[in-house]
Amino acid sequence: MEQKIIQHFKKRAKYYNKLGIWVKNPLIMQKTLEFMDLDTKMKIIDIGAGTGVVLQKVLSVFPNINECVALDISKEMLSEISHIRIKKCLHDAYEIPFPSHYFDVALCRQSLHYMEDTEKVVQEIHRVLVVGGALVIGQITPFCEKDEEYWKYILHIRQPLRKHFFTLDALINLIKKTPFEIARISQIRDKASLNS
Numbered sequence: 078m079e080q081k082i083i084q085h086f087k088k089r090a091k092y093y094n095k096l097g098i099w100v101k102n103p104l105i106m107q108k109t110l111e112f113m114d115l116d117t118k119m120k121i122i123d124i125g126a127g128t129g130v131v132l133q134k135v136l137s138v139f140p141n142i143n144e145c146v147a148l149d150i151s152k153e154m155l156s157e158i159s160h161i162r163i164k165k166c167l168h169d170a171y172e173i174p175f176p177s178h179y180f181d182v183a184l185c186r187q188s189l190h191y192m193e194d195t196e197k198v199v200q201e202i203h204r205v206l207v208v209g210g211a212l213v214i215g216q217i218t219p220f221c222e223k224d225e226e227y228w229k230y231i232l233h234i235r236q237p238l239r240k241h242f243f244t245l246d247a248l249i250n251l252i253k254k255t256p257f258e259i260a261r262i263s264q265i266r267d268k269a270s271l272n273s
Contacts, residue, residue, distance in 0.1 A: 086150075086151035116142075122173070122180045126154075129147045147163050148173065149165075149166075149167065150169050184213045185214050189214065196251060229242045
């Protein structure tokens with residue numbers, strides 16, 4: 078299944094940043110930055126970084142941040158990263174190739190749903206974070222219970238490689254199984270075309 082995901086993003090890499098408004102959505106990007114509480118001494122890793130859009134935004138706001146690492150399983154997606162300050166790491170998230178307590182902030186935006194063992198991934202992210210480090214998860218979920226079944230149905234058709242169809246409650250329950258504590262939750266309501 079991972080090979081299918083790699084092939085899927087190999088095909089999409091060149092036009093990924095133009096696919097949907099959510100990729101660079103200013104409101105989502107602003108909220109993501111607020112949750113990171115960054116300063117210039119910090120090291121950040123983006124799990125499932127894709128084309129590095131979020132890290133590029135981080136560097137535009139915090140140009141002197143210590144270190145930015147984009148981790149992804151698709152070399153084609155990583156090859157779209159042009160910012161010289163972003164280190165590319167072609168690897169999966171099950172065994173992140175960095176020492177324990179290395180990063181101050183980990184970001185996981187719209188990538189958890191492709192990972193089979195999400196609890197193992199979150200535990201591994203916890204390992205590479207400093208004590209008191211932050212994990213920021215950005216994940217599209219249905220906004221309320223009445224939307225859930227329709228949302229899952231559409232995503233099953235539009236994104237058949239997903240392994241998980243997270244709701245907010247499912248994400249909260251996942252985090253409760255790990256050493257992390259939930260500090261903040263925010264939901265942003267947005268509309269998107271089901272055809273795009």
